[in-house]
Amino acid sequence: MKITVAKTAGFCFGVKRAVDEVYRQIETGLKPVYTYGPVIHNEQVMEKLEKKGVRVIRGEEELSDVSGGTIIIRAHGIGRDLEEKLRKTGCRIVDATCPFVKKIHEIVDQESKNGVTVIIAGNPDHPEVRGIKGWTNGPSFVVQTKEELEALKLPEGARAILVAQTTFNLQKFQELVEIFKKKRYYDRVVNTVCNATAERQTEALQISETVDAMLVIGGKHSSNTQKLCEICRTHCRNTYFIETLVDLEDKPFQSFCHVGITAGASTPNQIIEEVLEKLCQK
Ligand code: F3S
DSSP, rough: OOEEOOOOOSSOOHHHHHHHHHHHHHTTTOOOOEEESSSSSOHHHHHHHHHOOOOEESGGGGGGGGGGSSEOOOOOOOOOOHHHHHHHHTTTEEEEOHHHHHHHHHHHHHHTTOOOOOESSSSSTSSSHHHTTTTOOOOOHHHHHHHHHHHHOTTTTEEEEEEEOTSHHHHHHHHHHHHHHHSSSSEOOOOOOOOOHHHHHHEEEEEEEEHHHEEEEOOTHHHHHHHHHHHHHHHHHEEEEESGGGGGTTTTGGOEEEEEEOOOOTTTTTHHHHHHHHHHHO
């Protein structure tokens, strides 16, 4: 069996930076170390960190139980109000928001201060998008589809800017840009899809066009992994989404001559290597 592993598979810069920060804080010995939400969408890594004493704050309602120690803001980032609430706990705040996400916060903060309406291409339920929305100072909207953008009606004289969740599908973003440019309130587009995402998506697409089966490795809740899967499926119908080695068991990989592997931004290299090793034995 021939196996092609994507060069871009695994931790992206922002996720690696956030995970490294958590380990750095553990090493300081200052306890407790909290992360606001799981630092990455990967159960295996989270279990490891929890064993080292890291506690996950799962929502604002849990902030009243937090005292002393350090709270780490994960790569997705959070909104301004929430950041304020974290500071009020009296804990030391370590901001591990990915700089690319931070850049979007700055853009929407500035633009909305100037009266510009912010339109975010992304998933409204994703923490990164909630965080971006949380830095706007006026009207903001989240759209996921062409239909949603078409249906959006802004008041007469309004100006609007379009930005994207960093993991938004680049091709879909470009489709939205075309529609947005035709709107009379069009002011500016800032392509904030992260390069790491774009490169990962492009490579996944290229590999999926040439293989018999495609394996996408990542956490069940990882939105960028789900998107990779979506992209691969459009070119390779034998696309499988697995989280760990265990999920590989019932998949019919013996029957394929050429298998491609890619992985989400929060997938540790160790899992990719284990899967690769297992496939080589098939
Ligand atoms: Fe940052 Fe891009 Fe990763 S925005 S968290 S480097 S996918």
